[in-house]
Amino acid sequence: MRIWPQCIPCIYSARAREVLTSDIPDREKVFVLTALAAELSRANPFSSTIRLATETYRLVKQGTRNRDPYYEFKRESNKLVAERLLPLLKEKVERLAGYELFRELLVASIAVNSLDPGVPGYEKLEVNLNVKLGRDESREAYELLKRATRVVYALDNAGEALVDLEVVKLLRNMGVEVWVLAKSQPYQNDVTLEEAVELGLAQYARVVGTGSDAAGPILGELSSEALDAISTADVIIAKGMAAFESFEEWTPSKPVVHVLRAKCVPVAAAVGVGVGEGAIALRKPALARNASF
Incomplete structure (x- = not known):
């Protein structure tokens, strides 16, 4: 961007x-x-x-001389979500199914996206499940996913990834093949490939490294395996602002479902929401969409 x-x-x-x-x-x-x-x-x-x-x-x-400055923050984030948020979330969604379950899990992942010390104002280890969606295209996204054979799920932050795991499980139950994209080396508090495997994502998806420590899926930094995953997917679910900013610079030929919290004015303006609001926003394929997002 x-x-x-x-x-x-x-x-x-x-x-x-x-x-x-x-x-x-x-x-x-x-x-x-x-x-x-x-x-x-x-x-x-x-x-x-x-x-x-x-x-x-x-x-x-x-x-x-520190390859992973946020190592402890990531561990604490995962502990916070596992011990305090996931039990509440599972109780909240236990009677939900289909689209309602899908939307509720995505909204929860947006709430946990607040664990983001790389953004001023989001450094504290605290989470509130209440989040306002300024843009909600979850129904259209769900319909796309129902017809998909393969989906790429680009991870963002630690803690948040435990909620992402629940989304991946849902996609697998829908009969979708999932490829999870994680950082190959540490970038801020984002989940690395090794950490994604430790959190259990490899039990439900093929976990692929981005090829570098770049903040988002930047052309020239992506591994051949990551590029292959993106190019062969039917739908891409891209978590967080960094993925959104990256895809503002290049747009895949497949639909992208952006799931994020707009923590700053530039991203909020680009997504079309207020600062602090969440978004489940669909980016149409490059050949099919208009010039504006």
């Missing part, structure tokens, strides 16, 4: 916090912070938000 002015201080704020809370000496923190400022100073009105976020995070990992 093309950068907005407020994206620059937003990215720097997140990266600066990662550096300042690291264990490296203060002298080294200064060098890393100035390197981040230099990287962001090269941005122009045509820069990509998702590429800037990726490159600056790589600088943080290199500068702090």
Whole structure:
């Protein structure tokens, strides 16, 4: 997605916090912070938000000598969701089936998407299942999935992935073959391939690595296996803002169901919802849709 002015201080704020809370000496923190400022100073009105976020995070990992700065946050997120949210969710949906179950699970996954320390204001380990949908195309998405043979499910955050597991189980019960797409290396609190397997997703889906630690499915960063999964799927379910921002730059030839919480003005404006609202939004294939999303 093309950068907005407020994206620059937003990215720097997140990266600066990662550096300042690291264990490296203060002298080294200064060098890393100035390197981040230099990287962001090269941005122009045509820069990509998702590429800037990726490159600056790589600088943080290199500068702090920590390949996974959010390791503990991810573990705590999974524990929080497993112990406190999933029991409530399962009780809430136990009498639901079909479309109603599908929609309720997606809304719950959007609520858990609030566990996102890479976005200012979303750093706390707390979840509320109540979320307002500013855009709801879940019925059309469900009808597409009922006719699908193969679906790619692109994961986002830890914690959230445990709710995604419930969606994947539902898709399997519908007779759909599911390929789960997870980061090959750590990016913020996103789920890696190894973590997706540990959470049990490989029992219900084929788990595929993206090929890198890029924030989203960026062309040039995706593995051949990930590209093959995307190109052969009937429908793609893309979780989170990073996937949305990536697909603003290139659109697959298959329908994409975006499931996210719009945590900032640029993404909210692009999706057509208010800041803080959730969205289940359908992106039509590149050859079939209009120029606007």
